[in-house]
Amino acid sequence: MPHRDENEIVTCSAGGVLLETLATGARVRRLRVEAGTGPREVVLGHREVAEYAAAGDHMGATVGRFANRISGARLELGGRSYPLSANENGNTLHGGAAGFGARVWTVVSSTADRVEYALTSPDGDQGFPGTVHATSVYQVHPDGVGLELRATCDAPTVVSLTNHAYFNLAGRGSIDDHLLTVPADSYTPTDDLLIPTGEVAPVAGTALDLRVPTRIGTAVRRPDDDVLTAPRGIDHNLVPDGTGLRVVAVLEVPDLRLTVHSDAPGLQVYTGNFLDGSTRGLDGAPIRQGDGLCLEPQDFPDTPNKPAFGSCELLPGQTWLRRIRWTFEPLVPGA
Template sequence: MLVVGAAPGPVVEVLTLGAALHTLTVTCGDGVRRNVALGHRSVEDRLASPAYVGATVGRYANRIAGASFELDGREVRLAANEDGNSLHGGPDGFDRRLWEVVSQTEDEVVLELVSPDGDQGFPGTVTARVAYQVDGDGVTIELTATTDAPTVVNLTHHAYLNLDGQDAGTVDDHVLEVPSDHYLPVLEGIPTGIAPVDGTPFDLRAPTRVGQAARSGHEQVAAACGLDHCLAVRGDGLRRHATLSTPTTSTRVELWSDQPGLQVFTANFDAPVPSLAGGIYRMGDGLALEPQLFPDTPHHPQWPSAVLRPGETYRSRIEWRFA
């Protein structure tokens, strides 16, 4: 277990398995320190879980349709793991690997994973790094990757937050705001285009109760049993992607990132997910906010590209700013 930070600020516990966030303990608005991140009790639970709880996911976060794409004129075929598609890097993605500790201080830990050429079908040897850093009331996750051959890379962090505490039950009464004018409708998880959020449950431009959006009768929400959609975040560069708050513990976190999209997932679990306390997390017990490139970008050349070439460095920055 790798521990970064110290009370009264955030303290994160990180695992080498999946470079995963095990716990995230903060001083909540009511003065009580709580772990606000869902987790698993054991390695066995983590490997058996279908939910990517707290993990660093890649090579390609989210989905690639048909588990194949064309790169520089040749077809790349991937290992499929969800209805014929590639999800979060395939059946043996980065979330299931042991990462190597590169360095550790009181305030930061850096982990590295080397993914060989052909890993899950992806071309090129990719060296990925994730750095967890605690600074004041904030936690920063910096994701980087390099390659020795053209490939695609889209990394993200798959933490589930519950600002009332990881075992507090549903996040329906949490309030979410996302500065996004457009979202990506999906058919069986694969985006079909980009549409305005106006008049839909994906209009989170004003603070919205999570349960109100996730329990909507909208056809997109009904098909996903909640929210599991990418929102195109307004602007460029490092900017606020979301604000999440809860009236129960008077706790708030702002999520900042430099990515074009934010996957909002209301933990629509369709299988048992073992909890950190030894029980079961139920649907809606956490909220995953995952900054990333858009899903299935290899099939949408008009969207921000996921192609990474030798000599380039993939970078993604995620910040949680607690209040």
């Protein structure tokens, strides 16, 4: 039977993959996979449920109603202006102060390898118009995890959901030595508050040129690269090549490779720049700057206020759908 319990942890597994999810935020709490040298925890998480709300780092959460930033905490839709919850420098981040990642989702169903969460967001929630019914479904496979995010509404609104997992394929320590590849020729430049300017620019010549495997520590410490200044590292929306379900990122350490597939038009790459050691991970160690990497398939940030980016409007009778797939491949070091 469907039920809600903020402390409930649901465990799903298949083959050598074990996934723990938490109803608060319909979030990934733990993900263990087989690396070339044995099983390994590959995402960051907190020990206690209360730590997730206190930290404000969106760790592992399903975020929405609109992922990333909306400028000025204001939405223009259908000739009306809607003031939104402002929770970062006067802007709306990940749906506002009480976005989807802060909510207790309902466990609709769970099996040995699958769990479905649901959330109803009422009209006016964080200022957004229309009631939205959202679902977040995790399906565990022997080689990884599939995630389907869906939403419907009863009045015109905007929707963009994603997952905010922090990956560390080494299991602990810094992600500096991870190799990251993002097949993207362009990105969306931002201002000093990380709001897109509305342009799309080439990655060539910047730290965001990740078209070949790039050591993360080298990319985020490039001298005299202005794109790194305001976010104190990489926190940018890249535009992966192609459309539909495709490879949008590859992350690698010597004994493990993660391939991310998605059908989203954008991918936020965030190098954990504002993790500050004030919270602790599942192992009790402080979570510090650069300890995790977010790879968030998404619609472009601030799309509701940037007509050039297209539309994120959802209408009654439509179903919004986003697919994400994390595939893990164990590697033999030095092979």
